[in-house]
Amino acid sequence: MDVTEKQQTLLRMLPGVDNILELAKADPFFNDIPKSVLVRSIRTVVENLRTIIIDNKQDITETKLSDSPIIEKVKNSVKEMMTPNLKCIVNATGVVIHTNLGRSLLADGVVENLLAIASRYSNLEFDLSKGVRGSRYSIVEDILCEISGAEAAMVVNNNAGAVFLSLETISKGKKVVVSRGELVEIGGSFRIPDVMAKSGGILKEVGTTNRTHLIDYENAIEHDTGLLLKVHTSNYSVVGFTADVSLENLVTLGAKYQIPVMEDLGSGTFVDFSKYGLLKEPTVQESVATGADIVTFSGDKLLGGPQAGIIVGKKDILDRIKKNPIARALRIDKLTLAALEGTIRYYRNIDREIDSIPTLRMLTLPIGYIETRAMELAKMLENIDDSRMFVSLIDLSSRPGGGALPLLKLPSKGVGVKVQGVSVNFIEEKMLNNEIPIIGRIEEDRFIMDLRTILDDELPIIENAFDNMLRKV
């Protein structure tokens, strides 16, 4: 593509990095800005302008290339670089356990304890009763056993790590029997067959996608079979002409041939959700009581705690897992451990404490409460009093997310916004670029916010974001 004369003129006008650096020296705004940040910002601004000129898609005038608009751009870029990359956002998607948005929020009480542990020395690996070195795994082992009914427990970095470590310990070089209906992929490239291969276990698929019978497992058992594995199909559901083998039957089969049985519950919960009017998910206690040798699950899905992988089960196998040198590479960090312990403690009294754990609270919010807050938000937006804006209350269904309860649609309430003369994509972009970004979705040409996942103190943030946007359009 030829560069036109106008483009050439503009490119020549583009100031050099050193020139802008000189200009910045005269502006007190940049006094305390580290040089590395300033130089990176200037380079970014100049590069962006150069691209805009060369692409020739946006109208750009010579005045935009003069000192003060360029310094203004550099200031904005500096401000952005000086704010942390990991920041709080408003989750208006209605997806409660949203993996991209950090899955579960920690309970207030948990955060307090976390802060204390973060800034002090602790008995992380120190046995206070003996005054000698201890194990970090013992911090939550007792309470995990108390609540799950298991003989032993251990925690690692995440459930993917828990599955890998368990397979590596139990079935390296041996066959692992799994139903074809349970060879799941979880977002972010966790696939049972791949994890199996990396762990050294040899996958022995049985049955079909929709139907697997006990006899399929039994026929697959050979002298070198090391494990019967059941994977909870947590993020999808096979419906119609289906059959799978219950954990109970697998446990009986395992006992007959003296082969351990492991269940990857994925989400994992200690709560029977059917008590709260939601669909039933298998609980950890049930899997343990049924006799699974090993059960693995996540800390930050339905449990509502920090990212972690929890392994509960028989003591002899857990002793081997704890001694596996790979455990060190997957070990849980002390901040996570503090948050996990705090979260699990709530489960001693979960009927009373269900609202203390944000994930559980959001999943069980009464629709009337969500509606009241939707009305409140709608009113706040209407009070901005801009005749171009159309605010509506809408019925929605929210999803639990996090690969849990895949079929469950939770009735919810939301607010939709349209602005005359402004595209809905523009609204979405402005909300994403808000100082505290607001993640919603677009439906029927409206920007939609689901009140299930929006915290009470976030309503003014949304109001401000729309107020700011309307002032500028």
Ligand SMILES: *Cc1c(COP(=O)(O)O)cnc(C)c1O
């Ligand atoms: C989510 C999930 C995993 C992975 O757990 P992470 O904690 O995300 O590592 C493994 N297996 C199943 C069945 C899952 O649902």
